[in-house]
Amino acid sequence: MFSEKYAPVMLSQIIGNESAVSMLMNFAEKIHKGEKTKPIILVGPSGTGKTSAARALAYGNSFELLETTASDYRDAETLNRTIIPAGSSRGLFGKTTVILMDEIDELSKKYDTGVERAVDKFLKSTKQPVIFTAEDYWDPSIRFLRGAVERIEFKKVSHDVIFAFLKKIADKEGIGIEKELLDMLAKRSNGDVRGALNDLEAILGADKELIENIGIRDTKMEIFGVLDKIFTSVNFDISRNAVMKSSVDTDMLLNWVDENIPVRYSSKMSRRDAYYNLAKASRFSAKANRTNYWGYLRYSSVLMSSGVAVSNDGYVKLLRQYSFPSKIRHMSNTKENRYAMNEIADKLGERLHTSKKKVIRDYLPLMKRIFESEINKLGEKEALEKIKTGYGLEAEDIEFILSS
Numbered sequence: 001m002f003s004e005k006y007a008p009v010m011l012s013q014i015i016g017n018e019s020a021v022s023m024l025m026n027f028a029e030k031i032h033k034g035e036k037t038k039p040i041i042l043v044g045p046s047g048t049g050k051t052s053a054a055r056a057l058a059y060g061n062s063f064e065l066l067e068t069t070a071s072d073y074r075d076a077e078t079l080n081r082t083i084i085p086a087g088s089s090r091g092l093f094g095k096t097t098v099i100l101m102d103e104i105d106e107l108s109k110k111y112d113t114g115v116e117r118a119v120d121k122f123l124k125s126t127k128q129p130v131i132f133t134a135e136d137y138w139d140p141s142i143r144f145l146r147g148a149v150e151r152i153e154f155k156k157v158s159h160d161v162i163f164a165f166l167k168k169i170a171d172k173e174g175i176g177i178e179k180e181l182l183d184m185l186a187k188r189s190n191g192d193v194r195g196a197l198n199d200l201e202a203i204l205g206a207d208k209e210l211i212e213n214i215g216i217r218d219t220k221m222e223i224f225g226v227l228d229k230i231f232t233s234v235n236f237d238i239s240r241n242a243v244m245k246s247s248v249d250t251d252m253l254l255n256w257v258d259e260n261i262p263v264r265y266s267s268k269m270s271r272r273d274a275y276y277n278l279a280k281a282s283r284f285s286a287k288a289n290r291t292n293y294w295g296y297l298r299y300s301s302v303l304m305s306s307g308v309a310v311s312n313d314g315y316v317k318l319l320r321q322y323s324f325p326s327k328i329r330h331m332s333n334t335k336e337n338r339y340a341m342n343e344i345a346d347k348l349g350e351r352l353h354t355s356k357k358k359v360i361r362d363y364l365p366l367m368k369r370i371f372e373s374e375i376n377k378l379g380e381k382e383a384l385e386k387i388k389t390g391y392g393l394e395a396e397d398i399e400f401i402l403s404s
């Protein structure tokens with residue numbers, strides 16, 4: 001994943017959030033000097049670098065790191081067993097151990113009264129530097145911490161900074177990518193670096209060839225914007241207008257919506273209603289194609305946008321990454337297959353003095369049988385040599401025929 005691959009390993013690699021980074025550098029400086037540090041709490045929205053900054057502080061300064069996460073806050077016993085000893089010991093080879101208590105505001109959801117006391121006790125006894133993170137500093141469940149910690153604020157990262165970051169990564173990945181597309185991703189991220197990286201990966205990471213094949217880049221990823229409107233607004237007009245105003249091809253959109261209903265909607269009811277409307281949309285599209293009366297497309301486009309939007313019963317998963325329609329993926333795969341098949345048929349057609357069509361229909365299945373029996377008889381290596389020279393085929397052609 002890009003968010004792991006490009007996670008910062010030093011504080012200087014954290015983008016945006018300059019003042020937070022400089023406060024963290026001071027914190028590290030103090031530790032190096034052997035001064036006692038007041039525990040800190042990094043607060044701010046998700047995906048802005050709180051956890052990565054805490055880790056980078058440790059890695060970049062060669063400190064040990066002990067991390068606890070939300071699941072550790074269920075019971076005091078786990079905490080007492082892990083953090084208390086870590087805090088009071090000198091660390092491996094006398095090294096400093098940074099103790100990171102990530103997402104401490106999750107404590108409220110896993111409440112066990114003993115946990116609060118365990119953290120309190122730990123803070124009183126620790127000799128090691130402590131970093132908390134939380135999204136919400138004012139969460140009542142961490143009220144007990146407020147007097148004991150110094151607060152460092154993380155903010156949403158600005159559009160320009162995210163834009164430049166995405167550009168750098170796209171360059172590193174060796175992918176030329178239009179400015180408009182990067183701009184769109186940066187806007188869409190709304191300051192969330194993790195989200196931006198996930199989106200970038202969704203477009204480039206997995207299927208470079210696919211993007212070339214289906215010309216997805218031409219749509220400038222407008223499709224994400226349209227999907228957002230469909231899946232996150234329950235508003236009839238907003239979702240309809242998003243489709244009307246965009247240049248996204250509705251057949252393509254239908255596949256995207258289809259693939260992402262279960263990604264976005266979690267309740268049975270909203271999924272059922274959304275699919276019901278999508279099915280109707282699909283029928284109108286088919287009818288338009290069949291009858292050449294394009295007026296039907298009006299209904300299909302409303303049904304696949306507003307029809308799906310109003311099916312949402314209020315609970316939307318805040319997953320940013322849309323999954324790629326398997327249908328489009330499949331089309332692109334079969335396209336490759338067709339190319340390969342054509343090439344082979346061309347070669348063989350010449351040799352056999354017959355049409356491509358005939359080669360594909362009559363000869364290839366036959367050859368497959370022959371190749372298989374040769375391999376059984378002679379063993380793979382020898383059989384392949386024989387077939388190569390005998391038929392004038394490359395190894396990959398033979399493989400293709402065998403797998404078809």
Ligand SMILES: Nc1ncnc2c1ncn2[C@@H]1O[C@H](COP(=O)(O)OP(=O)(O)O)[C@@H](O)[C@H]1O
Nearest residue numbers: 003007014015046047048049050051052193194
């Ligand atoms: N400010 C940032 N600078 C560089 N990368 C970031 C930043 N914020 C987030 N990221 C990327 O997003 C991923 C998730 O960030 P994370 O630190 O876990 O966010 P948070 O803890 O604030 O929710 C990181 O692994 C990193 O790749």
Ligand SMILES: [Mg+2]
Nearest residue numbers: 050051102133
């Ligand atoms: Mg985090």
